Amino acid sequence: MTKDISRRAFIKGTAAVGLAVSVGGCLEWKGDNIPKAVQRGDMTYDILILGSGGAGMRAALEAAKNKDLKVGVMTKLVPTRSASTMAQGGMNGVTGLPSNKGDSYGAHTFDTVKGGDYLSDQDAVEYYAERAGKNIFEMDYMGYPYNRQEDGTVHQRKMGGSSFARAAYYEDRSGHAVVHALFEQCLAEHIDFISECQMLEIVMDGDTLCGVAALDLRSGNFIQVAAKTVIIATGGYGRAYWIRTTNPYSSTGDGIAAGMSIGVPFKDPEMVQFHPTGLAVNGVLLSESSRSEGAYLLNKNGERFMKRYAPQFMELATRDIVSRAIATEVEEGRGIGEGLQAGVYLDFRHIPKERIMERLGQVYDLSLRFADTDITKDPVLIGPTCHYSMGGLEVADFQTAATRIPGVFAAGECSCVSIHGANRLGANSLSEVMVFGQAAGKGAAEYVAAHSYEGNAAALQQAVARWSAHFEEAVQRTDGPSVTELRDHMADTMWFKVGVYRQKNQLLEAAREITALNEDYKKCYIGDASHVYNTAFMNYIELGNLLQVCQGIIMGALARQESRGSHSRRDYPQRDDKNFLKHTLVFQEAENKYHVEYKDVVVTQYPPKERKY
Amino acid sequence: MKLTLAIHRSVDGKEWIQNYEIEIKKGMTILEGLHEIKANQDASLSFTCSCRSSICGACAVRVNKNAELACEALLVDLAKRYQTEKLELEPLANFKVLRDLIVDWQPKYERMQTIHPRLNPKEEFSLDKGCIQTPAEFDRYKKYAGCILCGACVSECNKNTLNQKNFLDPFIFVKAAKLVEDSRDRNPEEHLKAVVEAGLWRCMECQECTAKCPKDLDPAGAIEKLKAATFRLKLKETVGSNHAKAVYDDLHDSGMLDEKTLATRTEGVFLSALRAPVAVRLMTHGKLNMLERHPVNPEIKTIQAIMTKAKEVE
Numbered sequence: 001m002t003k004d005i006s007r008r009a010f011i012k013g014t015a016a017v018g019l020a021v022s023v024g025g026c027l028e029w030k031g032d033n034i035p036k037a038v039q040r041g042d043m044t045y046d047i048l049i050l051g052s053g054g055a056g057m058r059a060a061l062e063a064a065k066n067k068d069l070k071v072g073v074m075t076k077l078v079p080t081r082s083a084s085t086m087a088q089g090g091m092n093g094v095t096g097l098p099s100n101k102g103d104s105y106g107a108h109t110f111d112t113v114k115g116g117d118y119l120s121d122q123d124a125v126e127y128y129a130e131r132a133g134k135n136i137f138e139m140d141y142m143g144y145p146y147n148r149q150e151d152g153t154v155h156q157r158k159m160g161g162s163s164f165a166r167a168a169y170y171e172d173r174s175g176h177a178v179v180h181a182l183f184e185q186c187l188a189e190h191i192d193f194i195s196e197c198q199m200l201e202i203v204m205d206g207d208t209l210c211g212v213a214a215l216d217l218r219s220g221n222f223i224q225v226a227a228k229t230v231i232i233a234t235g236g237y238g239r240a241y242w243i244r245t246t247n248p249y250s251s252t253g254d255g256i257a258a259g260m261s262i263g264v265p266f267k268d269p270e271m272v273q274f275h276p277t278g279l280a281v282n283g284v285l286l287s288e289s290s291r292s293e294g295a296y297l298l299n300k301n302g303e304r305f306m307k308r309y310a311p312q313f314m315e316l317a318t319r320d321i322v323s324r325a326i327a328t329e330v331e332e333g334r335g336i337g338e339g340l341q342a343g344v345y346l347d348f349r350h351i352p353k354e355r356i357m358e359r360l361g362q363v364y365d366l367s368l369r370f371a372d373t374d375i376t377k378d379p380v381l382i383g384p385t386c387h388y389s390m391g392g393l394e395v396a397d398f399q400t401a402a403t404r405i406p407g408v409f410a411a412g413e414c415s416c417v418s419i420h421g422a423n424r425l426g427a428n429s430l431s432e433v434m435v436f437g438q439a440a441g442k443g444a445a446e447y448v449a450a451h452s453y454e455g456n457a458a459a460l461q462q463a464v465a466r467w468s469a470h471f472e473e474a475v476q477r478t479d480g481p482s483v484t485e486l487r488d489h490m491a492d493t494m495w496f497k498v499g500v501y502r503q504k505n506q507l508l509e510a511a512r513e514i515t516a517l518n519e520d521y522k523k524c525y526i527g528d529a530s531h532v533y534n535t536a537f538m539n540y541i542e543l544g545n546l547l548q549v550c551q552g553i554i555m556g557a558l559a560r561q562e563s564r565g566s567h568s569r570r571d572y573p574q575r576d577d578k579n580f581l582k583h584t585l586v587f588q589e590a591e592n593k594y595h596v597e598y599k600d601v602v603v604t605q606y607p608p609k610e611r612k613y
Numbered sequence: 614m615k616l617t618l619a620i621h622r623s624v625d626g627k628e629w630i631q632n633y634e635i636e637i638k639k640g641m642t643i644l645e646g647l648h649e650i651k652a653n654q655d656a657s658l659s660f661t662c663s664c665r666s667s668i669c670g671a672c673a674v675r676v677n678k679n680a681e682l683a684c685e686a687l688l689v690d691l692a693k694r695y696q697t698e699k700l701e702l703e704p705l706a707n708f709k710v711l712r713d714l715i716v717d718w719q720p721k722y723e724r725m726q727t728i729h730p731r732l733n734p735k736e737e738f739s740l741d742k743g744c745i746q747t748p749a750e751f752d753r754y755k756k757y758a759g760c761i762l763c764g765a766c767v768s769e770c771n772k773n774t775l776n777q778k779n780f781l782d783p784f785i786f787v788k789a790a791k792l793v794e795d796s797r798d799r800n801p802e803e804h805l806k807a808v809v810e811a812g813l814w815r816c817m818e819c820q821e822c823t824a825k826c827p828k829d830l831d832p833a834g835a836i837e838k839l840k841a842a843t844f845r846l847k848l849k850e851t852v853g854s855n856h857a858k859a860v861y862d863d864l865h866d867s868g869m870l871d872e873k874t875l876a877t878r879t880e881g882v883f884l885s886a887l888r889a890p891v892a893v894r895l896m897t898h899g900k901l902n903m904l905e906r907h908p909v910n911p912e913i914k915t916i917q918a919i920m921t922k923a924k925e926v927e
Contacts, residue, residue: 527656
């Protein structure tokens with residue numbers, strides 16, 4: 001995008017930054033969302049963490065164990081607003097506690113690998129399984145409000161795809177409790193938060209990491225934050241499907257886009273998990289418990305169509321199978337509604353009202369609120385909705401969460417270790433966030449001990465000037481397609497051509513459409529020229545990141561000529577271990593130029609078998 | 614159905630109220646209304662949001678002077694409640710406004726830091742083995758762990774509106790109650806002392822926080838729990854606890870409020886003496902009669918019976 005900036009705008013931006021630098025700390029700032037030393041520009045972080053969700057804060061706490069290290073956490077919101085808060089089920093881990101009786105690291109590893117349709121790296125999963133239980137205890141010590149057993153130990157419950165009860169939880173708000181327990185610790189440890197800052201670019205000078213360029217939303221100042229190491233923990237990219245996702249508005253793949261731009265490959269991007277029961281109207285998740293309590297899925301003819309797809313399990317078949325069944329019904333004209341809001345009925349009417357109110361209170365509330373449907377009286381319209389991204393930035397060393405770029409680490413949903421392979425099991429994401437957040441914090445701290453800062457201040461300044469100029473040019477546009485138009489177009493393309501089912505000709509069309517959208521993006525209309533809290537500009541940046549991520553998803557989906565886990569090719573309906581027991585790696589060579597490579601899956605003890613439940 | 618949203622705007626030092634007319638769709642929340650405006654009418658309207666399922670706390674705003682979680686409240690319900698086709702939207706009160714509906718959370722985190730906002734685990738617990746806690750002990754604080762930091766409570770807090778300097782935000786009291794009531798904590802006094810110093814006894818008990826909390830956490834109840842904890846943990850006496858104790862004793866012993874000694878029992882002889890001019894003013898206005906003792910309530914016998922019962926339960 002930088003090429004399109006006019007020379008005048010660049011000079012203007014450079015002049016503005018030059019002025020700011022020459023007057024030192026005399027820029028106008030609005031409040032203390034950014035530490036004073038960062039405002040003055042004289043802070044070099046040892047470890048700069050991008051994202052304040054579960055992975056980011058866990059990494060920060062681990063790194064801050066060494067009091068000599070300068071650790072900062074940057075977030076585009078304020079802490080505690082992250083996608084992590086939305087996790088409901090719990091965190092898996094083998095603890096050996098009474099409710100987890102009989103479980104073992106091996107069982108946890110196998111369940112995870114099988115759930116992932118054998119695309120998980122088994123050595124990484126073993127490492128993860130051995131540490132997940134330990135993290136449950138550590139969180140207890142950090143004040144996590146676990147539901148308990150009579151003997152005072154943490155209670156663990158069984159989630160889909162797990163062979164033992166191993167998910168520790170707080171009510172149905174497990175992720176919320178993770179985030180708030182970690183935030184309490186961060187407050188007590190006086191961790192630096194750099195809040196309300198949109199990260200724009202990880203700045204490299206050749207092969208050397210310099211730091212990060214960001215926009216302070218409050219003041220409109222473009223800032224440079226020098227850093228010896230960067231941990232990317234910015235979450236997933238469900239918003240590529242816009243309203244057809246359970247993800248928050250903030251899940252826009254910012255870190256993945258930034259990581260790709262500096263040479264970290266996007267691993268298994270095509271692996272996007274679709275949850276079958278999202279409200280048709282807006283994609284909000286209706287809990288899996290709907291189906292486990294016995295709700296029926298009906299098409300427009302009132303037929304329980306699951307009998308044609310999974311006669312034995314019916315509605316209780318796995319997420320991917322049910323999602324595919326619903327998608328087929330809609331495609332073949334037996335759905336209800338149109339476009340992104342087409343779906344089928346989820347029917348609770350045969351379930352006694354008392355049981356609905358007792359066990360499905362949240363499902364009842366959400367249906368009534370968003371779909372204006374009283375589920376005790378009428379069926380509610382639902383459809384598949386993008387729930388989780390198994391793919392992400394390639395982690396080259398799972399013990400440190402390091403990427404292949406020296407000094408750059410990645411953890412949480414934005415990363416791909418790979419634990420979840422082609423499909424994630426319930427309650428494995430919060431644990432992943434804990435284990436690899438910690439690994440990243442520790443890994444970065446070790447890296448810092450062995451390296452000194454060699455970044456180039458001029459490179460950082462140039463990046464900031466470039467972004468400042470870009471801002472001046474972009475917000476002054478007076479016409480062009482709007483950010484929301486392009487965004488809706490992107491979601492349509494992704495949902496209908498890169499959704500639950502994929503096939504070659506549609507994927508090729510999708511690639512062409514996203515490329516065209518990328519061109520439109522360069523001249524799109526933002527509609528707000530203010531420097532203060534310009535959320536329209538922020539949405540514009542997020543859209544740019546999503547478009548970049550979409551290219552990765554499509555490339556990966558096109559190249560993977562098989563069906564595995566959440567990736568279903570109509571033209572290649574079988575899993576193909578001979579050719580595709582491999583990770584996709586999408587590299588960005590230049591702007592809008594990508595290529596695909598493959599890397600073998602690591603198999604230790606569990607040779608691929610057919611995945612049956 | 615059409616609805617007008619009159620939104621308080623503030624951008625770059627300018628403040629105004631802007632009317633937006635929108636068509637209400639089925640299940641349309643305040644937040645969806647805001648997105649609709651941003652997408653189709655005015656991209657410059659700014660607000661914060663994230664999860665749109667009532668758990669991240671990012672989107673609370675004021676509608677007709679009452680705090681609401683924007684992703685949760687339906688526009689059609691609000692129109693019905695206020696019998697109107699025009700709703701007034703403002704940023705949360707008792708926050709500094711950054712722009713439009715966006716408020717400044719930073720000072721709130723700094724205030725939260727004053728209560729030592731993390732668990733001090735007892736010595737028998739460890740990082741390796743975690744802690745032990747019975748379900749009954751968990752029940753004592755589990756509700757408070759559900760706070761989403763949306764700020765709805767403080768927006769309508771009358772004490773905060775009057776003076777924020779000597780009182781905390783209700784959600785910070787909720788956080789403190791969570792820690793004080795948590796059996797795993799070895800030093801609940803640490804959090805408790807901090808909230809007493811930060812104005813625990815200055816709560817006006819207006820119950821606005823409890824009425825506005827979208828998660829039904831009852832922050833006012835949390836404040837009462839903290840007050841009770843100051844007696845349970847035998848914290849050093851304060852003006853607030855003395856006053857509560859004095860009123861309690863009068864009710865319990867005689868059912869008559871003895872106003873002439875109330876001040877000395879609350880603040881001590883010396884401090885009360887300094888307040889003599891106030892007493893004189895009260896007397897000349899007929900608000901304080903040193904010679905009378907008031908029967909507090911005609912139902913005093915019932916109240917005393919409740920007090921005795923409550924003591925037994927404790």
